[in-house]
Amino acid sequence: AQSVTQPDIHITVSEGASLELxxxxxxxxxxYLFWYVQxxxxxxxxxxxxxxxxxxxxxxKGFEAEFKRSQSSFNxxxxxxxxxxAAEYFCAVARFGGGSTLGRLYFGRGTQxxxxx
Amino acid sequence: GAGVSQSPSNKVTEKGKDVExxxxxxxxxxxxxxxxxSLGQGLEFLIYFQGNSAPDKSGLPSDRxxxxxxxxxxxxxxxxxxxxxxxxxxxxxxxxxRGMMGQYFGPGTRLTVT
Numbered sequence: 001a002q003s004v005t006q007p008d009i010h011i012t013v014s015e016g017a018s019l020e021l022x023x024x025x026x027x028x029x030x031x032y033l034f035w036y037v038q039x040x041x042x043x044x045x046x047x048x049x050x051x052x053x054x055x056x057x058x059x060x061k062g063f064e065a066e067f068k069r070s071q072s073s074f075n076x077x078x079x080x081x082x083x084x085x086a087a088e089y090f091c092a093v094a095r096f097g098g099g100s101t102l103g104r105l106y107f108g109r110g111t112q113x114x115x116x117x
Numbered sequence: 118g119a120g121v122s123q124s125p126s127n128k129v130t131e132k133g134k135d136v137e138x139x140x141x142x143x144x145x146x147x148x149x150x151x152x153x154x155s156l157g158q159g160l161e162f163l164i165y166f167q168g169n170s171a172p173d174k175s176g177l178p179s180d181r182x183x184x185x186x187x188x189x190x191x192x193x194x195x196x197x198x199x200x201x202x203x204x205x206x207x208x209x210x211x212x213x214x215r216g217m218m219g220q221y222f223g224p225g226t227r228l229t230v231t
Contacts, residue, residue: 034219102220105210107159110160
């Protein structure tokens, strides 16, 4: 069965500091991996995705993530955090559903990011 | 609009009443998903529609929950005889046929059952 673990429930960083949010997945085949961000009262916004190819993927808002198959990880990183990055971050994995289409997402429990000025 | 829209944004209902939540996907997206987000359970999958295929209903928590998608576009999630544990934010997402660009989420409907 598919599962996603985000070990850190809450992370606090200072503005300008670097950030790494951890994500580990359990999946028996090639994973399709995503990071989403959710600001208070908002829906989920897609930051980046990994399907295949280069294991370092770039996303929006200066975020990147690295897929490491040997560690079953897909950690999200940002070199310098801005106060506006404070939000909740969700890692997700998908599998193909019927008809060679991506099916449902399996989400981690999320990591709440607080940014100190 | 260009994004997924959901209505209403907030819904307060009394226990035992039925509610309908609506989702308008991105134009041209053939796949539509419903998820539920609550403090205790995180993000849970409910149901998934893809084109003319039979929907994947494996995430619906009980037979009080149902959903339909009319004309391959708008979807309605119906909860009958609401219970307090149904209180949550209901999120809709859509994607292109193969989903290779990811799923795009609407702002959600916050349901409160009193």
